[in-house]
Amino acid sequence: MIELSIILILMIIGAVVAMEIDDLLSSIIALGAVGIGLTLEFLLLRAPDLAITQLVVEILSLIILIRATIEVNKPLAQAVSLQKKIMHLAYFCFAIIFVALFIRFSYLAIRQLPDFGNPIMKMGGQYAEQALKKTGATNIVSAIILDFRGYDTLGEATILFTSVIGVISVLRLSGRKR
């Protein structure tokens, strides 16, 4: 599928732009571009549920990320000492070696996967055949997340609840005694 590869290459270019650019607001907008590319990929891979959810979640996470860049002053350029430069170079070499090893081993692992386009559908095939009889829903993905695998949805609701509690308790500060 040639259009999947083209959109993936555009996403990689967007990710490199988001990583290297200095201004924080521009880098967050480049991250939004990568997310919309992912929405197009989900549509081309025949997953409409995921495309709707990814688009609206991307918009909301852009709004939340932009909050982090409000009222930020640009830091003054300081003189960087020689020791800091050597340590930064050491981090950089370590990261390059790690990434190269990762890509090498992942290439060895990818060769064991089945070819693209012929999946092994052991459980998915059975869910797709029995969804209408057992639940009466016609959207098979909804029938899976709310009837066949309801525990996962319960755990996910708990995670969202915990993150709301975490955000409110981190951003609130009761007055300290002087």
Place this chain on the structure above:
Amino acid sequence: MILYILCFILFAIGIYCLLVKKNLVKKIVGLGIAEYAVNLFFILLGYRNGGEAPILDKTRVIANFVDPLPQALILTSIVIGLGVTALMVAIVVRLYEKYKTFDIDEIRRLKG
């Protein structure tokens, strides 16, 4: 096959950005890129050539579907990613208000 390799390159870019950059907001951007790559990889595994979206219709009752099980798992994962990003941004906002900088070298120096 080439699609899997490009997906892993996207993940490696995200991890590299998380390791090397010194700005806290850039680290959150790197983690977001790695999350996109993982979600894409699962859905690439479940695609069938010439398959249809897993929604029953009046015209076709059982047809040639793509795998619906990875789609159900990744739907949950996308919303969890949003919750984790919101919590990270809240902590970074509080750190900026206290230390007035995003640089982790400075924050590590000025403790307390």
Place this chain on the structure above:
Amino acid sequence: MKEENGMSLIVKRITRITVSLIFLFGVYIVLHGHLTPGGGFAGGVIIALSFIHLVLAFGKDEAMNKLNESIASIIESIGGLMFWGVALLGLLGGYFFLNILPKGEPFRLFSSGAIILYNIAIFLKVGAGLFSIFIAMAIFRMPAGDNTQEPKKR
């Protein structure tokens, strides 16, 4: 600190019209979650986005006089309890999470038993929770200066 009065007049006029349309679209996606793609998660995020649109366009002082953030936490708790309640209802039939409400004929709105109730519970929880996250980030802000004072609310 500079008072924020929201955006310009054109944005405020258009917002009055589009917010109700976005709300209606979100409710449609939730209620038809078992027939067409969508479901509770996407619909909940769309509802939260419609309320955030109101706050962004009108400025936080004016919009927070009309909306109430304590109602958001009550609605989120009701959503969570409703999810547990419908799941425990399955214990009457056999095991946890059993879908025991009657299933009508397919392709109608009330087929598929308890799935529509699960969708409504998830929609309440996700919508109210994400709105609370946004309000917490937009309103709690420490004043410039020393940081041993209480944060200024509103």
